[in-house]
Amino acid sequence: MKYVCALVLTLVYYTTAFGQYSDSVHYYAKLASTGTLNTTQDGRSYLLNNSFKVGVSKKNLSLNGSGGWIYGEQDGGVTNNDLSTALDFSLLRNVRQIYYWGLATYDKSVSLKINDRFQGGAGIAYNVIDRKKAYLSLSDGILFENSDLFLQDTIRDVYHTFRNSFRLMYKFVINDLVVIDGTHFLQNSLSLGSDFNIRSTSNLSFLLRKWLSITATLTYNKLNRTNRENLLFSYGLTFEKYF
Template sequence: MISSGTALGQFNDSINHYIYIGSTGSFSKTNDLASYVLSNNFKFAISKKKLSFNTVNSWVYGEQSDVKSNNDFSSLIEFDFLKKQKRLYYWGNGTFDKSYSLKIDFRYQAGAGLGLNISQTPNLVLNVTEGLIYETGSMIDKDLGERDYDVWRNSARFKYRWVMKDMIILDGFVLYQPSISTRHDTIFKTSTTLSIKVRKWLSLSSALTYNEITLTDRRNLIVTYGVIMERFF
């Protein structure tokens, strides 16, 4: 999985911390085939007047007819500076990924850039970020086989969160990371979660995530459903 998710909880002046635990999955069984996917996510965020901190960790595991299809781990640490005070703000992050389905042995990213708040209301959050990241890792190239590599990438991301009547929440992001020096080396990911609150801290959810890496010629599409527990404090 490409790490780029973010805790999109809406803070106010009295709420400085946010915690999110989500467990979703899907299962299918016929006479000839059985398959399942489990997705577990943990997010934690701290928001101060000028600086905010956000960490996102996810693990996806799946099997199809007793053959492993997914064993993907992703971790993100992200910082935002002046995001609550200015429309134009600064960001920096570091990530680690390991993915069986995308043929990534390991991958590290670190970078920084600028972000723009398009909307920052309790019911609608829209922002875009643009920056430069350095990436190093080991993966199975579609032409060269397993190899170590390093590359500089442009990183563009659009994030959104829409709250309807304090009950239905639609949030997600679109990430595009092309290599600066190499053609046909692009990372693309999009993720959308629809959740319906049944309690203040508990929601039913359905999520769709799509990943594509041109360097390994691999992609995955995961649709899951389950529960989300979150709390502001």
């Protein structure tokens, strides 16, 4: 919990600093609430997938905070109670296709058997495409990870490692009606080849207004160290605003 508080306080501090010392600050906010419900004579299941992202930017520097909570039950048993938070910044160079990034994240997950996990690090990214309606970025860097996992229900695995973190991120807007975007990570441990993480989120949105859309989300996570993975499909509303 202390990592969550630290991420939130850092975001508030930098947002305030940007607002006090600049007249050309741009803000961004996004809120998505999706879910599924299935009820039959044999049982009942449901899944809620809520996420948010806020950002502030000025000239060559941007700061973003994001978080998500996934909760699911099946026949009265909890299948998902997954919390994730992240704080990242980007620093553009004179060559706008290349920028530096820093990242700090905190996770808890019932489905992946993560009791606590913190990651922090930095790297470099390259914008392959950077236009108003088309964006594609590749990045790579090094993260330090400190984790407390459950290998089995009663066996704890507390360890730390350095990981190479590769990311693919994209967003495409089609005819101002359809938006396809996604973020995908592959994180390999530098000390153990069989220890890797995969995180993948893909969204398909149909715009009702500039700030409102119907969104279908496909999320996949794999934690090879615990031999756990999940695949989630949900749909609902997304609110997005630039100001």
